[in-house]
Amino acid sequence: MILLNDEFNIELKEITEKIDKIIDYYMPEGNGLPQKTIFDSMKYTLSAGGKRIRGAIMASFCKLCGGNITDVSPFIAAIEMIHAYSLIHDDLPCMDDDDLRRGKPTNHKVFGEAIAVLSGDGLLNLAFETVLNNMPNNDKTYRSLKELAAASGIYGMVGGQVIDIESENKKVDLTTLCEMHEKKTGALFYAAAKIGCIMGGGTEKQIEDGGKYAKKIGLLFQITDDLLDVYGDSKMLGKNTGQDLKKNKSTFVSILGIAGASQYANKCYEEAIESLKEFENPKFLINLTKYLLQRCK
């Protein structure tokens, strides 16, 4: 994995640490409650690290539109909670049946399937609670809540997961694969960017372009994920590789080949960068896009 320059690495680390602190702040401990287990289980996955890319995109767009990270903190926690819930449910035996996530046993391996199902439910719900209980009610909040709900539901992430399940052991075409990933991964990226722009006070054009950028890096992220599954280092990634082939899944690599997938990643990269023109000095996002492109090289 080629990393960029030290400056970007430091900046990414800084933002990840900031987001981790935000998540810690909004994730309750449940001390003294008889249902304490579920708090521990949710925290186990939510606080298991990761680069917090969704949160970083949101914070970055908010800043680029003139806002501050504190203007979106509850939304940052919320989107990472939704991401964490999707990982827990995705890893379940009846779904992807994964034992390992970010180098640790998956949630149901530690807490059992029943608590894992409920932890996912609890995190999705907590995402909305976190925003509702910590944001003042105004048009920006309400609009952002709509974006969040649209992205995570049946028209967004959950819808993408359904297409994913129904595509197993089937040969799907590039259009279907793109539609699946636009929903499954892209939708949360899209909401992250738009919410960042909305809460930061961006123009309608900025909100729209933020969304466009996010859709492109959502695809880019997935293409490089598929490439990493072919020749990534399991230990470095913290999850098993070679899973797509094992599960007979259609991927960008299986449809386009390694060279074709790399080429498509480059195209998404170019289009993502193009969408940043409305923003002044989007250095961090440019570097993030480069990072997503290069992580499989």
Add this chain to the structure above:
Amino acid sequence: MILLNDEFNIELKEITEKIDKIIDYYMPEGNGLPQKTIFDSMKYTLSAGGKRIRGAIMASFCKLCGGNITDVSPFIAAIEMIHAYSLIHDDLPCMDDDDLRRGKPTNHKVFGEAIAVLSGDGLLNLAFETVLNNMPNNDKTYRSLKELAAASGIYGMVGGQVIDIESENKKVDLTTLCEMHEKKTGALFYAAAKIGCIMGGGTEKQIEDGGKYAKKIGLLFQITDDLLDVYGDSKMLGKNTGQDLKKNKSTFVSILGIAGASQYANKCYEEAIESLKEFENPKFLINLTKYLLQRCK
């Protein structure tokens, strides 16, 4: 099962039909979408009937506070969606492992476990989408959304389910049993009543008393449910009976005996009725409370 008078039966049937129509209106079909399956799966459970007690409580309190059913329609659909999601996840093999619900095969029996998990996720999410996309943003909506989210999450329904799971094969005391049911069943009833009062324009005292009433009938509902599990008619109930004993669950019957549980049901009934004093002519709710008390007789 002794039913009340014809008048109440007609009124309950009318409100159930109204709520079914509201649910149909807000439940999208997903026609033409590649993830159409999940729409069918969600609808399978959401539209499988039931008395719509949560929706009926909400509609009734709204009317008693001077509002109209149209003032709360999206919230009625939302609370029934949340209830339906909880049934789907509750019935999963890793949870209660039930094959039969309202006389039909449970969701995962028809659609498979993966789609059932996602349908639950989808319905919870859709509940928030339905309100956000169909209610104007104002203080009443925002406050009601907070009530909804609080009731369905880790401090409410999900929390109750966790206590339930952890109580299996354990002897729990009456306090724990009440706490579990106050969360697991009572919380949604509580939110239904409060949202009805809030959206109907009720006074703070009415909102509070509506909540008190709902907590009591939540308990009443559960006690009579436990009694029905002992000597109810499986065919009439549309689900298997004798499950609590089979699963070695602590119930109001196992702790208090049949006579003690019946007595406790009467006490909840009295306290529920007492909480309705702030409302003018709450005939439907009084009859509903009687119905909940008498359904196990």
